[in-house]
Amino acid sequence: MPSINRRMLLKASGISVTLPMLETFGQTSEIPHQKLVTVGATLGLYSDWWFPKTGGADYEPSPYLKLIDNYRSQYTLFSGLEHKNQSGRQAHNSEITWLTSAEHPGLDGFQNTLSLDQAAAKHNGYVTRFPSIVMGTTSPQSQSYTASGVMVPAETSPSKIFTDLFLQGDPKEVARHRQSLNDGGSILDHLQEETANLNRRVSSMDKIKLDNYLEAIREAEVDLTEVRAWLHRPKPETDIESPVDVTDPNDTIGKVRRMMRLIPLILATDSSRVVSLMIQDHGVVPNVPGVTGEHHGLSHHGQDPEKIEQLKKIEIEIVKAFRDLLASLTEPGPGGSLLDTTSVLFGSNLGNANSHSATALPILVAGGPFIHGQHIVQKENRVPLSNLFLTLLQAVGLPIDHFGHSTNALRWS
16 A cells, blocks of 8 residues: 555645644654544543653553553653543543543533544545544443534444445445435435525524534535445455454453454554544453452442452453554554554543542553653643643644643643
């Protein structure tokens, strides 16, 4: 596959902008098209085993970080990042705002905002077959949201994702898909006509709501057109066998590993340049040796040593799965490794799951056009995580100077 430089990508996207060179980026030549992966562990990571005691490049790795220390030069750790005002209707509602930073999730009148991954996907558009791929482990719930605050459902079946990526389907299936898209277009036409008629009879405030609705319809029409175009293009070929879905609801780690194995394949075939994975297993007793408690209950350990030991066993397996993802992404290829052109965000919406705290979040960024190898400790311990999100979005080419509740882009060197 020929390499695609940044100028070619922007031209293909119909965008003509120049991203300014940022001191955080470890290169001064043109930036090739960058990809983005997010992995969110919704029940937190035990902070005593995650955060190093010191900052800088010479930090002593914590027990969890020792598992991935071979890749230390490929990632940066952050301490002191948070989303403000994350108290919501339910204690775990911050998991739906981890990628958005919207305040008071779930309370009356709450509407979520554009998520980090969907901002990147919207920027890229249909340069790839899928603007983004949203994965989950237990349910369609995800951390991905459109600009209008609508959740993008997660796919929990690795085999379904594999089929969508690589299996062309017989002519009858393709024809049914095309007809379904045509039917969707007809429905959108009808909705647009009805909304336009209604717009002439409502108040000025309702007109604003209807205008936003019409804009969503127009965007959906564009999406339908792009999807139709991809129907006629062959899917990439692979000699890798389709993964087998995990049927045991308690095999959380097995589900995580199968999803993570698909991520390098998605990126290498340029099927999508944006992938998100939400690790969620409320109500599950993971199949991990030595674990007898339900993961959610163990995260509320109340400083009980036995519960903490079981919790650490689960989280060790999650970090190991992430280590294996890093290993796959760092494998050398014709133009370097996938990690060279992929920014990977790994972390959680909870800094302390025991108390549902959304401050001091565990955050790691690997790969991409950044200088790595440090533990960055914020001097002010309440820096918006959105500052880092802004940096990540600038790295994938968005010409923006604000995202969520950012105050400025986060820089490090």
